Structure formats: C-alpha cells, structure tokens
Amino acid sequence: MSSAAEQKAVREDARVPKGPGPVVWPGAPTPLGARCRVGPDGVAGTNFALWAGGAEAVELCLFDAAGSETRLALTELTHEIWHGFVPGVGPGQRYGYRVHGRWDPWTGARWNPAKLLLDPYARAVDGDYARLGLPPEVYGHVRDWPQQHVADTVRDERDSAPHVPKAVVVQDDDDWSDDRRPKTPWPDSVIYELHVKGFTKLHPGVPEHLRGTYAGLAHPAAVDHLVRLGVTAVELLPVHQFAHEDHLLRRGLTNYWGYNSIGYFAPHAGYSSSGTTGQQVGEFKRMVRALHAAGIEVILDVVYNHTAEAGELGPTLSLKGIDNRGYYRLQSDARRYADYTGCGNTLHVVQPQVLRLITDSLRYWVTEMGVDGFRFDLAAALARSFHDVDMLSPFLAVIAQDPVLRRVKLIAEPWDVGNGGYQVGAFPPLWTEWNDRYRDAVRDFWRGALPDVREMGYRLSGSSDLYAWGGRRPYASVNFVTAHDGFTLRDLVSYEHKHNEANGEGNRDGTNDNRSWNCGAEGETDDPEVNALRLRQLRNLLTTLLLSTGVPMLVAGDEMGRTQGGNNNAYCQDNEISWLDWTLPEDPGRAQLLALTRRLLALRHRHPVLRRRAFFSGRPQRADGLRDLAWFTAEGAEMTEADWYAPAATLGLYLSGRDIPGRDARGDQVTDDSFLAVLHADHRPVDYVLPGPPWAESYELVLDTSREDQSRAPGTVHRGGETLTVAARSVVLLRVRG
Structure with missing residues (x-):
C-alpha cells in the first residue's frame, strides 16, 4: 500500500x-x-x-x-x-x-x-x-x-x-509601521463630509493630472484647507468600487455619489491617478497617510445595505450569479426581492456568509487600508434580523464584540425605507447617529416655522431626549444642517423648491420636505438686500451648528457658500453642479463666511464647554446656585415651563464652564469660560436684558452674526442687567466676565 x-x-x-x-x-x-x-x-x-x-x-x-x-x-x-x-x-x-x-x-x-x-x-x-x-x-x-x-x-x-x-490580484505587505493615527476623541471631533473627486476637481492648487483623485485629496493644497478650517475628520462619500445604473447611463449621466457598491474591498478605480491594475490600493493608502500626518481621521461612508445588482430586472454582476438566495433577502415569492433600501435589493445580513463578507471588509479597511471609522448608509436595513429592525440583530452583536471594529468610529444613518425603519435614538451604545431631528429643528427655527422652542432646547444641548440612556453621551448625536443629500447650505437660504431638472426625471426625484426659505427671491438674484440676508442666514446656521452640544458635521463647500443651483438630489451630476468652486472665497461675503467658520471651529477646540463629554444636568453645581445650563427669555428671566410651550423667536442659552464633568491630563477638574448665546430669528430686532449677578457681572462680545466682518466684533463689554439690542435674525455670543 x-x-x-x-x-x-x-x-x-x-x-x-x-x-x-x-x-x-x-x-x-x-x-x-x-x-x-x-x-x-x-x-x-x-x-x-x-x-x-x-x-x-x-x-x-x-x-x-x-x-x-x-x-x-x-x-x-x-x-x-x-x-x-x-x-x-x-x-x-x-x-x-x-x-x-x-x-x-x-x-x-x-x-x-x-x-x-x-x-x-x-x-x-x-x-x-x-x-x-x-x-x-x-x-x-x-x-x-x-x-x-x-x-x-x-x-x-x-x-x-x-x-x-x-x-x-493585489500583493501588498504594508504594515503601517510609519503611520500615526490621530485617534481624536468623539467629543472633540468635527466631521467634514466630502466627495473624493468633487473636492479637488477644480482646485487650482492641485496639479491638473491629480485633480479628482485620491492623490489630489492627499496633495498639500487640499490638506491645507482642511487643517486651516479646523476639522478633525473627513467623511468620504462611497469609495468602494461602484457601478452606474443603466437608466443614468442612457441619459448620459453617472452615479456620481457612488451609493451603488459592487466591490466591498476595492477602492473605486475611477479615483485613481496612478493606474487601475492594483495601483489604486497604494494611492488610497498614501492619501490616508497624508491626512493622518495632518491630524485628520478618515471615515468611509459605506453601503452594505444593497448592491448595484438591483432587483429581478437588474444586471448579474457578482453576488446574484454566485448565490442569489444566499446573499439577498427574497420575498415569499422567491422570484422577487425584499427591498428595504429603495434600490431594488437588500443584502441578507442574517446569513453567516453575508455577515462575514461585511465584517471582513470592515476589518480590511481598518487594518490594511488605515481608515478610522465608518458611516453606515441606511443602517436600519442592516439591523433587520428578519423583517423588523432589531437592536439585538446579528450585525450589531458582531460589531459590538469584534476587537477591531468596536474600537473605531461607528456612525449610523438610523433609518431605511421599510416599515419601522426610522430608528433615530435607538441604536445601542458604541454607535453615534446622524440626527435629522437636529437638522429639521434648526432649519425650522431660522425660517420661523417652529411652534415653540422646546425642540430647539433639546437639540442645542445635545438631544438628551434621544440619547441619554444606556450610558450614551452627547456625542452620540452627529449634528448637521445639511448633508450630501439635499440642499447645500447656500441653497437652503436661496430656494424654497427643488430644481432637479438636470437629472432628467421631470423634477420628480428628491425630497419636497426641504424646510428652506429663499429670503424673498427664488434662486440667484441681484437684489443686494436679499443677498445680504442670505449671507446673514448662512452665518446664523453655521454658528448654531458649531455652538451646539454634540458632534458637528459640515458639508464640503458650505463654509464657502457653495450652490448646486437648487438641485437637492445631485447624485448623478458629475460636473460643475457638484464640484467645489474654489473661486468662491474671492467674493468678500463668502470669504468672510469662510473666516467665520474657521473662527467658530477654533473657538470650539479652545473651549471644552462647547464640546461636553456628558449631558447637562440643569442642577446647581456650586453653593452659589449656578447651574451648568440655564435658559433665559428676552427679559433676562429664567425660562419657565410655560415659556417653553409659548411661541418665541428668541432663545438665550447660558453655558457654565465652571465645573465641566471630566478630568484633564493631570487629573484636575476641567474648568472653562462661561458663555451666553442669544439666538434671535425674528425679522425685527429685540432688546435683550443680559442676566446679571450671580450669572455674570459683565459680558464680552465674542461674535455677532449681524456683522459681515467678524474681525471687528470681539472686545465690546456689556454689564450684567444691561439691555443689549440684538439685530434681526442674528446670533450673539458673549463670554462671561467676573
């Protein structure tokens, strides 16, 4: 034998x-x-x-x-x-x-x-x-x-x-020994959502052959803008290999945003300047290294809820032909697909091989591609065990126990399009969430559509009504006023209706619930009063966002007043509609908007009271009876319960920095300045009585959004008890003295 x-x-x-x-x-x-x-x-x-x-x-x-x-x-x-x-x-x-x-x-x-x-x-x-x-x-x-x-x-x-x-086939033995991840704590984070191609496609400081690529984003001219702005993380729209839908290609368009993944391990080849037979992997890694060297984390927007193969009438590109029943959720009529995403199919995450595909992909991007976190598109679809959203689902359970993934930043888009899919505030500890209730409240406040100020009170102070459970903290709320999906900040104050004709769908696509106000004219105008009001509203929105408790997210270009011409669904516009126009700061008003954004972010980084690690208690912190958070009416009196239910356009927010929960690097109690922020959304000015002792002996003006040039704002001192005239539709921030 x-x-x-x-x-x-x-x-x-x-x-x-x-x-x-x-x-x-x-x-x-x-x-x-x-x-x-x-x-x-x-x-x-x-x-x-x-x-x-x-x-x-x-x-x-x-x-x-x-x-x-x-x-x-x-x-x-x-x-x-x-x-x-x-x-x-x-x-x-x-x-x-x-x-x-x-x-x-x-x-x-x-x-x-x-x-x-x-x-x-x-x-x-x-x-x-x-x-x-x-x-x-x-x-x-x-x-x-x-x-x-x-x-x-x-x-x-x-x-x-x-x-x-x-x-x-790719061979890569990079051990990342020369890389130093920033590891910015959640409370200190500021997220900047950008598109790899659109960010640098028109950037004059980036060599032309690198524009619109990973290498272009890694170029010092691009990185310098991020550093000077003061953001701590970039959130990249999808960079997994994606495909274009047939209906777009036949109209001469493409899927610009990339929410149509087909390769969960491959960096999208269209963003490579160095080649597509493996070179894109090294180029992506060099981009990550360059951002890390500047102290900026890299977060990927990932689309594991569906693929580019659509429904039963879609193409056969990968998973559908490998094992259709093993990868996709099917209806009782197995010829049809269960669609919780609005894109024709839904990955069957309960299946072990699908869960393995997703987690293997996530670990690969962390350990071998160097990324620092993920934003999960339509995350509720991933949390469906069978039909209902289940916060004890296999996907969430695996993430929670994985020694690699539980250590990175995890952001949920906490909804999908299926029944019961809206899950804002429901994701478990370890996760942060896009807070669309913050978005809606801030938009409604500044356009004068809130019936009372209760909602604004919760959103400005960290949304404790949504997140103060299970040990979650204020940074569970990713605050945003705009995102890639919807109006830009400039368009939010310039259009009341979407203008998506360029998409070729008869203006039927995109949401109608924009909560926008055009300030008196639809679209671009030569009216100086309308344009001045729009710039003021931009300053109000940015200031509100960057003073709120939670993690702020900016969209690339909003700090410069970028417009998409009223298109609120530019997913298929790979052109000047979507690309950042770097000539915008040449306009004085937009240059001042950029300067204000930088100043606000610097202020946020300097003052822990603006990026708290724990929710406000609303209770006295010392014997003098001062609380860590207090709310004041225009008369200088603390708000009563009746005030919260009454219509109001003015809200005063007192943030005490005397005893902030937590310790510094030496173990000492963290203390900071205290601030009073007055938000006034009415079209008429208001006489606001500044709270006197014990809240403050006097106040120093830090910024006033009614002024176009903020460089002249600081330094003015007002006594406690004094009446301050707050201009129509403006935010005033004052530092407490004494």
Whole structure:
C-alpha cells in the first residue's frame, strides 16, 4: 500500500491539466478572495477562494492583457467554499468567476455561467461598465424578451466577459509601521463630509493630472484647507468600487455619489491617478497617510445595505450569479426581492456568509487600508434580523464584540425605507447617529416655522431626549444642517423648491420636505438686500451648528457658500453642479463666511464647554446656585415651563464652564469660560436684558452674526442687567466676565 504522501501526490497530479497552460492545485479555503503566497515546494502563485454555497461548479477565469480568457475549474470544495492555488499567477493578474447551477428564478436560483462575475473579495477592479448603457449581455435574463411579465425568467446565454470589469490580484505587505493615527476623541471631533473627486476637481492648487483623485485629496493644497478650517475628520462619500445604473447611463449621466457598491474591498478605480491594475490600493493608502500626518481621521461612508445588482430586472454582476438566495433577502415569492433600501435589493445580513463578507471588509479597511471609522448608509436595513429592525440583530452583536471594529468610529444613518425603519435614538451604545431631528429643528427655527422652542432646547444641548440612556453621551448625536443629500447650505437660504431638472426625471426625484426659505427671491438674484440676508442666514446656521452640544458635521463647500443651483438630489451630476468652486472665497461675503467658520471651529477646540463629554444636568453645581445650563427669555428671566410651550423667536442659552464633568491630563477638574448665546430669528430686532449677578457681572462680545466682518466684533463689554439690542435674525455670543 502506498504512503499517504504518495496518495496525495496521485490525487493532485490527477487535477493538474496536461499540456500547456496554468494548472490548479487544491489550495486553501481561507482567506477568501485572491491572495498571493508561496505554495508547495516554494512555488509562488495565488490562492483563489470563493464562497458559492449552492453552486454545482465554479470556474476561475484568467485574462491576459489582450483580453483572452483562460478557464480553470476549481474542484476543491470545503464548507461551501470553492478554492484552488494557481502557480505562477501574481500581482496584476485580472480574473473573474463563472458559477454553474440551476436556473429557476421562481425559487430564487439564478446561476448562469455565461456571466463573468466579480469576486466579492476583489481588492482592486480594472475597467468600467459601458458608458452608454448596460448592454444586454450583462443581464442573467434575456432583457429584451417580448413578454415583459416573465422577462426575468428566461436565461440569457450570451457571454458578458467583454462588457464587464475584471478583478485584479493585489500583493501588498504594508504594515503601517510609519503611520500615526490621530485617534481624536468623539467629543472633540468635527466631521467634514466630502466627495473624493468633487473636492479637488477644480482646485487650482492641485496639479491638473491629480485633480479628482485620491492623490489630489492627499496633495498639500487640499490638506491645507482642511487643517486651516479646523476639522478633525473627513467623511468620504462611497469609495468602494461602484457601478452606474443603466437608466443614468442612457441619459448620459453617472452615479456620481457612488451609493451603488459592487466591490466591498476595492477602492473605486475611477479615483485613481496612478493606474487601475492594483495601483489604486497604494494611492488610497498614501492619501490616508497624508491626512493622518495632518491630524485628520478618515471615515468611509459605506453601503452594505444593497448592491448595484438591483432587483429581478437588474444586471448579474457578482453576488446574484454566485448565490442569489444566499446573499439577498427574497420575498415569499422567491422570484422577487425584499427591498428595504429603495434600490431594488437588500443584502441578507442574517446569513453567516453575508455577515462575514461585511465584517471582513470592515476589518480590511481598518487594518490594511488605515481608515478610522465608518458611516453606515441606511443602517436600519442592516439591523433587520428578519423583517423588523432589531437592536439585538446579528450585525450589531458582531460589531459590538469584534476587537477591531468596536474600537473605531461607528456612525449610523438610523433609518431605511421599510416599515419601522426610522430608528433615530435607538441604536445601542458604541454607535453615534446622524440626527435629522437636529437638522429639521434648526432649519425650522431660522425660517420661523417652529411652534415653540422646546425642540430647539433639546437639540442645542445635545438631544438628551434621544440619547441619554444606556450610558450614551452627547456625542452620540452627529449634528448637521445639511448633508450630501439635499440642499447645500447656500441653497437652503436661496430656494424654497427643488430644481432637479438636470437629472432628467421631470423634477420628480428628491425630497419636497426641504424646510428652506429663499429670503424673498427664488434662486440667484441681484437684489443686494436679499443677498445680504442670505449671507446673514448662512452665518446664523453655521454658528448654531458649531455652538451646539454634540458632534458637528459640515458639508464640503458650505463654509464657502457653495450652490448646486437648487438641485437637492445631485447624485448623478458629475460636473460643475457638484464640484467645489474654489473661486468662491474671492467674493468678500463668502470669504468672510469662510473666516467665520474657521473662527467658530477654533473657538470650539479652545473651549471644552462647547464640546461636553456628558449631558447637562440643569442642577446647581456650586453653593452659589449656578447651574451648568440655564435658559433665559428676552427679559433676562429664567425660562419657565410655560415659556417653553409659548411661541418665541428668541432663545438665550447660558453655558457654565465652571465645573465641566471630566478630568484633564493631570487629573484636575476641567474648568472653562462661561458663555451666553442669544439666538434671535425674528425679522425685527429685540432688546435683550443680559442676566446679571450671580450669572455674570459683565459680558464680552465674542461674535455677532449681524456683522459681515467678524474681525471687528470681539472686545465690546456689556454689564450684567444691561439691555443689549440684538439685530434681526442674528446670533450673539458673549463670554462671561467676573
């Protein structure tokens, strides 16, 4: 009887194709994806591993520079993972998969080996989808079948390989030993949401060949703006490899925002200046290093709730052809998809292989790509165990116990489009949330639409009504007035109605609930009074945001008065509508707006009372009876319960810095200045009585948004008990003296 080693050699020899061409050895089922390594007998090559649970066969397809395809059968199957080691294959090799199985859409089975599939674990992607519309070859079904009611049930046998991007083998041994992560505590964070391409596409200080790329964002001219502004983190709109929807391509548009992911490990190749056969990985890492060196964290906006394959009438690009039932939520009629995202499909996160895909991807971006946190698009969809949103769902449980992921910044967009999907304030400790109630309250206050000031009181002071449970802190609230989705700050004060005609959807897309006010004229105007009022409202909104308790988020360009011409859904506008116009600060009013934003952020960084680590108690902190937070009417009296329920356009907020919860680096009690902020939204000025002793003997004026030039504002002193005239629609901030 032969030895075990001899038997193994015979089995391996039987799997090696005879004659010229690549061979396949058994390889290993882990890690998933394509990994360069040294195989048996010191032979270098690449191990390929693909989870395809219900498949009958899997072919690995290798492509040379000319596009010629070589197909290799993966015959090893371990725990539903098909795998093989191919000697001689190294970095830069382009590849894909063909997966064989039943075609039975009525039961959710949509295997079609005629379709080349992207590896879900691909670390780089080369190529793009057609620019004039997705060809019928990329659909698993016969797209042009005459009977539309069964169109998705007839299998298309045409080869999709010539029409789809290819995965790329990447070898990268970077250990990040020279990188120093900023690790900014949550209370000290200021987030700046930006688009990698749009931020630098028109930047005159960035070399033209680098504009709109990872390298462009890493350029000193781009980084300098972020540093001088005073933000601590950039939140990048999706940089996972994404695809464009067919309906956009046919209108000559693209998915500019990128919320249409197809590769959760691959940096989007369209943002690379150095190449797309693996070079994009190194370029992304160099960008992260440059931002880290400037003290700026990198947060990714990630889209794990759905993919670019849409519903049953969508293309077959990756997961749909690997194991449709294993990756997507299907309805009781398995031919149809459960759609909690509004994008045609929803990933079935309860399935172990889907949960593994997501968490492996997240860990990869932290440990190997250097990022510092994530903002989860439509996070409620990820928290659905079966149909209902469940805060004890497998996804949230896995994140909470993962030694890597529980240490990074986690931001939820706490809603989806399904029933019960609105979950603001419900995510567990460890998570922060986009607080749209803050957005709505601030917008309504400054346009004069709040019935009373109760909502503003909660939002300005950290939203304790939403987050003061389970040990959560004020920084659980990510405060924002604008985001990528909706009006820019400038458009919020310039338009009352959306103007999305450029999107080609008859202005039907985008929300109608803008809570905006055009200050008397719709759109751009030459009226100096309207333009002056708009600039004042911009100063009011920015000042309110940056003085509020919680984590502020700015949108790139808002600090310079960027406009999208009233488009509140510019997801498909890869042009000047969306790109930042760096000539804006040449306008005096917008230059002063930028200066005010920098000054407010510097003030926030200097004063712990403006970025508290714990909620206000509202109770006396010392024997003198002063509380850490107090509210005052225009008459200088503390607000009563009746005042909170009464219509009001003026709100006085006293922030005591005498005893702030927490200790400094030496272990001493943190103390700070105290401030009085007066927010006045009425169209008439108001005589405001400044609270006297014991609150303050006098006050020093720090800023007044009624003044265009804030450099002349500081220094004026007012006595406690004095009446201060607060200009119409303005914010006054005073520092307590004595």
